[in-house]
Amino acid sequence: MSFAKTPGWMDWYAGPSKPKFQVPAGSVDAHCHVFGPGAEFPFAPQRKYTPCDASKQQLYALRDQLGFARNVVVQATCHGADNRAMVDALLHSNGRARGVATVKRSVSDQELQDLHAAGVRGVRFNFVKRLVDFTPKDELMEIAARIAQLGWHVVIYFEAVDLPELWDFFSALPTTVVVDHMGRPDVGLPVDGAQFELFVKFMREHPNVWSKVSCPERLSLTGPKALNAERSPYRDVIPFARTIVERFPDRVLWGTDWPHPNLKDHMPDDGLLVDFIPHIAVTPELQQQLLVENPMRLYWPEETR
Numbered sequence: 001m002s003f004a005k006t007p008g009w010m011d012w013y014a015g016p017s018k019p020k021f022q023v024p025a026g027s028v029d030a031h032c033h034v035f036g037p038g039a040e041f042p043f044a045p046q047r048k049y050t051p052c053d054a055s056k057q058q059l060y061a062l063r064d065q066l067g068f069a070r071n072v073v074v075q076a077t078c079h080g081a082d083n084r085a086m087v088d089a090l091l092h093s094n095g096r097a098r099g100v101a102t103v104k105r106s107v108s109d110q111e112l113q114d115l116h117a118a119g120v121r122g123v124r125f126n127f128v129k130r131l132v133d134f135t136p137k138d139e140l141m142e143i144a145a146r147i148a149q150l151g152w153h154v155v156i157y158f159e160a161v162d163l164p165e166l167w168d169f170f171s172a173l174p175t176t177v178v179v180d181h182m183g184r185p186d187v188g189l190p191v192d193g194a195q196f197e198l199f200v201k202f203m204r205e206h207p208n209v210w211s212k213v214s215c216p217e218r219l220s221l222t223g224p225k226a227l228n229a230e231r232s233p234y235r236d237v238i239p240f241a242r243t244i245v246e247r248f249p250d251r252v253l254w255g256t257d258w259p260h261p262n263l264k265d266h267m268p269d270d271g272l273l274v275d276f277i278p279h280i281a282v283t284p285e286l287q288q289q290l291l292v293e294n295p296m297r298l299y300w301p302e303e304t305r
């Protein structure tokens, strides 16, 4: 089946630069996706966008180019709850990729077992209204209770303005909870303002909550241009990500977000995204936790015991 991508949708950046920052040995890109290829793994009928293809081979070539050792492949909404493309990527990774799935209440215990055997270690609950239709909270809680028994965690994606309304539901989740992209703060607001303080409080009051300090390209208002003294891209995101890394160094993850769905104005050079890391994790110790120790503990715990 062939799919026409959503008008205005940008293709991912071909030929990314070699980063200047060398990531530590064993680093994990803990947030990335595969899209299709649509001819092999059709996109979901209920999807809100149609991406370009982004295959497992292209993802693993990027991993090698950037100097990473492993990936966590996160199910994207364009594939709905059909996890076949993601699972296929895990099965062709030589054990170097784990996954986060999307499942419905109707998922069978055997299907969950099969996902586990393929390398899935979490489910994603998405609350971003432009990406998904509403799923009743009782359905999500039922799924969370079932996957908790497998030792999996829940990844949540939401916008900062929705945190107050979702707070109680998130607090009741029985697993480790990983927040995508710091809960999408408005980085035009002060880092010590009410909105981001609420997110910091959320992490402080919930020791089971982790955060991905990812997606500066999605959050930034200043963009990739390096204008400040340290010549860092996405400089307006730095104080936000750095705060989370320094306050919660053992509960942070980083990922490229390749192939960067739904970007319409600017597509990042993934090499430049890697060069952003030392601006938010400023010591070798913090970098080691962010890129190696934390993701290994969450996704490959059997190798860290």
Ligand code: 0GY
Pocket: 033, 075, 076, 077, 078, 131, 157, 180, 218, 257, 260, 261, 262
């Ligand atoms: C991301 C962000 C986005 C999309 C998805 O599953 C998805 O479709 O997560 C977005 O559009 O903000 O993390 O990939």
